[in-house]
Amino acid sequence: MAYSDKVVDHFNNPRNMGSFKKDEEGVGAPECGDVMKLQIKVQNDTIVDAKFKTFGCGSAIASSSLATEWLKGKTLDEAQKIKNTDIVQELNLPPVKIHCSVLAEDAIKAALADYQKKADHNEGTK
Amino acid sequence: MKFPIFLDNHSTTPMDPRVLEAMLPYFIEKFGNAASRNHAFGWEAEEAVERARKQIGRLIRADAKEIVFTSGATESDNLALKGVLEMYKEKGNHIITTSTEHRAVLDTAKSLEAKGLATVTYLSVDKQGRVDPQAVRNAITDKTVLISIMLANNEIGTINPVQEIGKIAKEKGVLFHCDATQGVGKIPVDVQAMGIDLMSFSAHKIYGPKGIGALYVRKKNPRVRIAAQMDGGGHERGMRSGTLAVPLIVGFGKACELCEQEMAAESTRLAAMRDRLQAGIMAALEESYLNGHPTHRLPGNLNISFAYVEGESLLMGMKEIALSSGSACTSATLEPSYVLRALGVGTELAHSSIRFGIGRFNTEEEIDYTIKKVIEIVTKLREMSPLYEMAKEGVDLKSVQWAAH
Numbered sequence: 364m365a366y367s368d369k370v371v372d373h374f375n376n377p378r379n380m381g382s383f384k385k386d387e388e389g390v391g392a393p394e395c396g397d398v399m400k401l402q403i404k405v406q407n408d409t410i411v412d413a414k415f416k417t418f419g420c421g422s423a424i425a426s427s428s429l430a431t432e433w434l435k436g437k438t439l440d441e442a443q444k445i446k447n448t449d450i451v452q453e454l455n456l457p458p459v460k461i462h463c464s465v466l467a468e469d470a471i472k473a474a475l476a477d478y479q480k481k482a483d484h485n486e487g488t489k
Numbered sequence: 490m491k492f493p494i495f496l497d498n499h500s501t502t503p504m505d506p507r508v509l510e511a512m513l514p515y516f517i518e519k520f521g522n523a524a525s526r527n528h529a530f531g532w533e534a535e536e537a538v539e540r541a542r543k544q545i546g547r548l549i550r551a552d553a554k555e556i557v558f559t560s561g562a563t564e565s566d567n568l569a570l571k572g573v574l575e576m577y578k579e580k581g582n583h584i585i586t587t588s589t590e591h592r593a594v595l596d597t598a599k600s601l602e603a604k605g606l607a608t609v610t611y612l613s614v615d616k617q618g619r620v621d622p623q624a625v626r627n628a629i630t631d632k633t634v635l636i637s638i639m640l641a642n643n644e645i646g647t648i649n650p651v652q653e654i655g656k657i658a659k660e661k662g663v664l665f666h667c668d669a670t671q672g673v674g675k676i677p678v679d680v681q682a683m684g685i686d687l688m689s690f691s692a693h694k695i696y697g698p699k700g701i702g703a704l705y706v707r708k709k710n711p712r713v714r715i716a717a718q719m720d721g722g723g724h725e726r727g728m729r730s731g732t733l734a735v736p737l738i739v740g741f742g743k744a745c746e747l748c749e750q751e752m753a754a755e756s757t758r759l760a761a762m763r764d765r766l767q768a769g770i771m772a773a774l775e776e777s778y779l780n781g782h783p784t785h786r787l788p789g790n791l792n793i794s795f796a797y798v799e800g801e802s803l804l805m806g807m808k809e810i811a812l813s814s815g816s817a818c819t820s821a822t823l824e825p826s827y828v829l830r831a832l833g834v835g836t837e838l839a840h841s842s843i844r845f846g847i848g849r850f851n852t853e854e855e856i857d858y859t860i861k862k863v864i865e866i867v868t869k870l871r872e873m874s875p876l877y878e879m880a881k882e883g884v885d886l887k888s889v890q891w892a893a894h
Contacts, residue, residue, distance in 0.1 A: 366805070371805075374802070374805055374806070377873060380872070380873050382878060397799065398874075398875050398876055399875070400875035400878075416873055416874060416875040416878060417873060417874070417875065418797065418798065418799055418874045418875060418876045418877075419799050419802065420799055420801035420802050420805070420816070421801060421802050421805040423799075423802075424802060424873065
């Protein structure tokens, strides 16, 4: 199967690959099938940094790389609005690879939910 | 070095230039129909076909008359299973095969089952991919008409104890079909010594042309009969109608002749390259696992799983090397390799497998380049893998509860 140039680019030059250090604030959620770890750093409701690690095919790696690129600079509300179809369109994913974009959207949603949970928890303990 | 490097010689092989040379006169100059009995064009074609039949027979220690030409191994497998089941339906309808056969056998068996024409026993294999001859013996019933077990597996290269199975088949009076597509021309095949009654193989796996294969059908002890699956002019002793593809057959014959002459030297050379590839990769990369049998294996085959990285992304990172993976992402069904699963390889490791197929035209330089490249890409992808990170941190991956998806 031929990959789109953008998938190949993200695969060869992944953006924001890695993990935050343990003592840094990061949230993440593993997803099954392919495994995607997505972490975000938030200041004043804005995502200031994002990192990913992915076990999966080239399209899954490209989807998560693109997701981190899009997350940076977005407010939490804006980030909620990222749809897997946006990723499909941007990367020109074929139908058989759409699940990779679903995984990326789920990873975004999970990271946001995890952040919210921790934020609520902190508020409660204050 | 020329790119891309072809290391997928189980899927197909490039044609040997000597084979093409043998074929060329039979396209324009000597174009006759081998079934034309009344003129020189036909005689010339028939003579070429008979020469090829002898070359092919010699490679597998069969009589030339026992070679039935088909379009390839898939057709041969179909013809063997369907033809035997139909011909011997008075005797029984039970087939014994294994779970790691090629799809051409498995799906044919399933199709016969679905139509109510056969009951099928699918034997499991051991961790190295070999079937136990005793399990074959135990599975035989008075309704068993056919045992169909491959010589060498197309993914992991494991070679089955065919001779022992053949002996059991003889003793029990059951016909033995062997899909030898990956083995013929690569390792010595002797249908007499191996007790094989029907055998499928094809030209394009042995540096011959695509579109031509053969089914060996034993003529005596016992005389095997099969019901034709295609009606027509009654070619190939009535077993497979259709005008013979003379140029392809000539190429098939030449390819077999070359294999017979060069197999001993070639298999030693390929095995040395394979061992070099295996040692180079596995010494450098922790948690890389050999799939298949360490010794009962095709000389050019190497199948390795690289923990924590996914096969398709590995292939994507080595675009300049043509390889194959057991990863679901490379298959249309999104299921990982059923062969690796049958060996008890876990889903993750099945997804992480790469098959290297070394052939006649590969060089040591290509092998060394591949070693370097595999180490590089696996290391890069492991850095990118959350599973590798967790494993390094001491998390037991089996204990992780993944979000349902």
